Amino acid sequence: MAKRSQRFLWPALAIPSFAWLALFLAIPFYVVLCIAFGQVDPIFRTSIPAWNPLDWRFDQFAITLDRIFGANNFYLPPITRTITYVVTAVIISLIIAFPVAYFTARYAGKRKGLVLVLLVAPFWISYMMRMLAWVNLLQTDGIVNSVISLGGLLPVEVNWLSGKPYTVVMGLIYGYVPYMILPLFAALDRISPSLLEAARDLGASGFDVFRRVVIPMSIPGIAAGMLLVALPMMGDYFTSDLLSGSPDTSMIGNLINGTIQTPGQSGQAAALLLLVLLVLAAPMFLYTRTVARSETRS
């Protein structure tokens, strides 16, 4: 009897998570598919989802692909722009996060926990609120400008909020950098100090130790961190909306958001979304594979 109940216990414990996934991932995803392959009401221009896969049509997909690769490819600029912004932001995030994570892992000692909590603390405030705070700081007569101009001594007046790509990239970095720090910290913290000492004993210089021991051993953390920040950045739209609001800095997220709100184009929005998903699935897949491999290795 006890055995029997145990046989059902573990699968039963998985039911909530499966139900959760079905309810909030699988079903919505199916709805997106049905909208992407559905039709448009000719008068109200709302989408008519095709619930039956046999009725799926590829019109909306074709339009979307045409706008990316066709003659009038105005979907392409936001896509290339997004890739540029995200690559820049990820690289800078890594440059910022690595030393922070390294020093927390190696030198924070007993206060590791405290340092980590302090690093994460600003993120208890919602992303939106933090971006709105930046809007205040970055105004033409805001604090940032008065600091740069040394309180009005220098004739510096940067109009940060008027469609500047660097403001958006900065916003992205600020918004997502903790997601880079935490996995990096986890990877660096796992490197045993005795390995580093051994390297030094065998004659490696400090830089050699860093280059030949620390870096290779933190690669999974770097990969995880880069993925963790790149994925949400790719879909982000309110950073650009709040810190710029100009079409000149529209990203894929803005494109999808705008397309959904445009009557008659939710099908194209769904198609765009699926394409982004397909593209993002590749690095995700690579990442899970490297993680699985490194785990079997260790």
Place this chain on the structure above:
Amino acid sequence: MTDLTGDIARLGMSRRRILQAALLAGPGAMALAACARADSSTPTGTAASGAATLQIASPTNPVKWPINPGNEAIASGLSPEKDAVLRLYNYADYLDPGIIKSFEEKYADTGVKVELSTFNDTLEAMAKIRGGSVPFDIYFPSYDQIGKLVLANLVRPLQHSYIPNIANVYPEFLNPFYDMEWQYTTPYTLYTTGIGWRTDRVTEDIAARPNPYDVFWDPQYQEHLAVLDDYREVIGMTLLRNGGTDVNTGDDALLAAVRDALLQMNEKTQPRVTITGYTDLPEGRLDLSQAWSGDLIMAVSYLPEGVDPSILRYWFPKDGAGVVNNDVMVSLKGGQNPVLSHLFINHVMDAKEAMNNFAYTGYQPPQVSLTPEKLISDGFIPPNLQEAIVLPGYFDSGYRLLELPPDIEAKYLAIWQQFKAGA
């Protein structure tokens, strides 16, 4: 295997059910509407040619909408519903809470409670009303949605005997082109679309330019300006700037010129695209913005303390040849309180209540008692913003953003999307 077929069968089922629902809510109603139109042999407008078509009302083609069978106006003299919840559906910040309070007090013996829900744009609102999950009683759209609302049988015709305050508004609204004989609508607010700016930041007099719309392409204002986040307003403004007079055109050459001009605007001035100009301008985030007349009147109250309201200016063509529109109130068929709906609509058009609402929203009601001279002499509107007052004559001289046939609407949206993508 069996599971899979079961799934498909179930999906097929739900699909059929959804089709049925869609048939009832959408096309079915359209077919009904089309029949109704054919039967009642409407005096104006394009006749329905078998399939349901959307009638487009315009000043040159005024439309008297059909009364769909089974959707006649309520009888006069009914007593209001008891202990009801009257549900309003409106933009945010677009109705004075004082009006709600005074209505509840006036009809306190019926125990009425008013509940205000808000939407961000009318497309979203329309989807929700069509969905029918909330029984909204009164909706405040622009007149360009009336055709769809009637077609889908979502609005209720008005019983005029409950609305004596119609006498307070401009007489043209007793027979507007978008709803002849005001069968479904009463006017709510009036507004023009022009340019707002701060004279402390912009030194030139924009109104003195030969073509003031050109400021949006003038690199000296680069990064300090905005256009409205509204595809009809921006495309309409660009059409006027290019020398056109038809802000509803479907002409491909004109629209191609609009697209080129908008992409050029992106390049030259990198405008923000927003409808929060009424706070951005007074708070200094913008120097110059395409704006609705009500935005500038509202902006006065958002000025930081100590800033002189006389720095705000608004421009609308002196000859009245600009974009001018109005919003309306309709009683929705899905609402549960037809009598109270009529009473509320009447209440909003009361001269005193309308004035309070104006003070709260900045959007002018079409009250005959409101004269421009009085608005300025009462100190209600500072003299530097007198161009933000909507004059009755504008409705003859101005251009109106009409409902677009779906194929032309698609062209407009494609241009807008390309502009917003920053391509």
